[in-house]
Amino acid sequence: MFKGKILTAGLALVLAAALGGCGNGSNSSDGASNSPAAKGNSASGSGDTSPVTYKYFSFGAPKKQILGSETTIGKELQTQTGVDWNIEYLVGDGDTKAGVMIASGDYPDIIDSSGQMAKLMDAGAFIPLDDLIEKYGPNIKRVYGPYFDKFRQKDGKLYFFPYGANIGYVSEPNFQTGFYIQRSILKEFNYPKITTLDEYFDLLKQYKDKHPQVNGQDTIGFATFAGEQGSFFTLQNPAMHLAGYPNDGSTMVDMKTHEAKLVAGSEYQKRWMQKLNEANAQGLVDPESFTMNRDQYLAKLTSGRVLGYFSYSWQVGDATNNLKKAGDDDKRYVALPIVFDKGIKDQYIDPPGFVNNYGVGITVKAKDPARIIKYFDNLLKEENQILVQWGIKDQSYAVDANGRFTYANDEQRQMHEDPEKSQKFGFDYFNYSWPRYGNNSVLEDGNAYGPGNQPEVASFGYTEGDKKLLAAYGVKTFSELFSNPDERPWSPAWSIALEQGSPEQMFITKADDLQRKYLPAMILDSPANFDKNWDDYMNQFNKLDKKTYEDFITKKVQDRVAGKW
Structure with a gap:
């Protein structure tokens, strides 16, 4: 999902990856069958299959409310079990919605908790x-x-299913997260190799100076998505990546001592x-980065006006797919592993890990838990x-012919990538926020669990523009632009749960509030005032009990390294 603030800071991550122990289940994958009707262990397939509809609510990314059986996947699962779902997604503020649920009971x-798990658990919702x-x-x-x-609670019981437990491990060939840049810029400057933040912004400025408008509208040099509830981490997280750390949420963990230090x-x-402040003074930063909602952000990216942005791939999937569908490779983006200084090893690709602090659970109001x-x-x-x-x-x-899953034609690919077709088939509704294999799992026959990790699919989907870009940089897949991750047995630290009302939870809430207040203003002010603005921010920040928070995360990280989750 992500990406990553500590759970109670409101962030949901998209990615649950782990080097898991392979299970020798009795079920086998029959990729040659036209019908996916369940035929493995019979215990869950027996019993009542009369029609029934249950309510599913998700605090995750918004989608339209739907009956599961209105999709191809949902209908097939209903045929197998008799169960249908009235699937509803969050509209508005997650904290408010969770509060209303808890107050009313x-x-x-079932609830897909996303960033609300701690509150719901404390309220006894599951x-x-x-x-x-x-x-x-x-x-x-x-x-599982x-x-x-790894996800038992203090009373020793299980209350929810995290979004994925890996069976085996395969990496993603088309990894793209980080500092995106419009491909037209790379093409115009003959595909330069840029690795540092200064090089990145210098290139954006050169191109914007030459092309101040796109289709009659002002060119936007750089944008980010920090205006909507739960999206501010998109402004916070780049600092750790630029310094050569992976997404561990609010902290950076030392590889040797396993000490956690705050990014803030x-x-x-x-x-x-300071770099964003300088770039803003040059007219590069979109000031609406701190106020626009998700739809406005994605619309800007799709318009072709934005030259560069920082995001995690899961945040911009709709824009990415729509740009590819439009067919203009020059207006599409590629993510680059940008760091502060040459010699820093990038750590954008997450190491194998397990996300244990949110998932989907059965509530106390469920009509038939069995x-x-x-x-x-x-x-x-x-x-x-x-x-x-x-x-x-x-x-x-x-x-x-070798038993490998792939796409036979572009129509099959579009069923996964085109938002409307993906929703109609049900991929958007059933492939993530349910009990599931982890993203990086391997099926019994050796195929990748997800199409995004299947090499045959990666190469099938490449456009001529993709091939030209990859060839220019001497790689075969987009993930080859990035370094392989270093193993971190605690990963991800953002999944360390904070108890509601604890000193650690109160600290991170106050720290986030301070950053939301000071950072955008700091960026948009004159560079002449930057040092003063930073000092004002730090004077307030240093009043908070950051040592208690760092000590808490350090202890939890060290426990995980020792095998205690």
């Missing part, structure tokens, strides 16, 4: 799942069993803010995990 049957899993969950145990001790208030954050857990268990059969990721053979994917 009016919960749906039921313990251990007995249900033991009775009805052979596939749940196969997939090696990770149970660090020299790295100061350097990043039937829901059976649905979850059925969903975790490998043929259904293929269904929610790949779809149905010969409709949304193909199998070649």
Whole structure:
């Protein structure tokens, strides 16, 4: 999902990756079958299959409300189980919605918690799942069993399923997260190799000076998405990446001592803010970066006016797909592993890890928890995990002579990449915020769990512009532009849960509030005032108990290194 603030700071991450123990489940993947009907362990497939509709609510990225059976995937799962879902997504502020739910006690049957898990857990919104899993969950145990001790709560019980437990590991060939740049810029300057922040902004300025307008509108040099609730981390996180650290949320963890130090208030954050302040004075920074909502941000990226931006790939998927669909490769973007100084090893690609502080749980108001857990268990059969990721053979994917999953034609690719087609088929609704394999999993037959990690799919989808760009930089895939991640057994630190009302939770809330107040103003003010503005910010920041927070995260990181989650 991400990306990453500590849970109670309101961030949901998109990516749950782990080097997991491979389970020898009794189910086998039958990629050659036209029907994904479940046929593995029978415990979850037996019993009541009469029609029923339950309520699913997600605090995640907004989508339109829908009945699961209105999608191809949802209809197939309903055929198997009799269960349908009224799927609803958050509209408005997540904290407010969670507060209303808790105060009224009016919960749906299941909740995809995203950044609201701590509040919901404290309110007793979820039921313990251990007995249900033991009775009805052979596939749940196969997939999540090696990770149970990583997401048990203090009372020793399981209350939710994190978004993914890896079975095996395969990396993403088309990784793209970081500092994006419009391809027209690279093309115009003969595909220069740029690695530092100064080089990046210098190139944006040169191009903007030559092309002050795009289709009659002013060119935007650099934008970021820091105006909407839960998006401010997009402005906070670049400092750690520029310094050569992966996304560990609010902290940077020393590889040797495993000490956690705050990004906020660090020299790295100061350097990043000062660069944005300088770039703003040059007319490069879009001031609406701090006020626009997600739709406005994506619309700007799709317009071709924006030359560069920082984002995680999951934040900009709609814009990325729409630009590719438009067919103008020069107006598309490529992410680059930008760092402060030459010689710093970039760490944009997340190391294998396990996200244990949010997921989907069954609420105390659920009408039939046993039937829901059976649905979850059925969903975790490998043929259904293929269904929610790949779809149905010969409709949304193909199998070649070697048994490798791929796309036979552009129509199949579009079913995954075109937002409207993806929603209609159900990929947008069923392939993430449910009990599932981890993103980097490997199927029993050796295929990648997700199309995005399948080399055959990566190469199939390349346009002529993609091929030209990759050839210019001497690589075969976009992930080769980035360094391989260093192993971090605690990863990700942003998944360390903070108890509501604890000193650590109160600190990070106050620290985030201060940053939201000071950082945008600091960027937009005159460079002559930068040092004063930074000092004012630090005077307020140093009044907070940052040592307690750093000590807490350090202890949790060191516990994880020792195998104690």
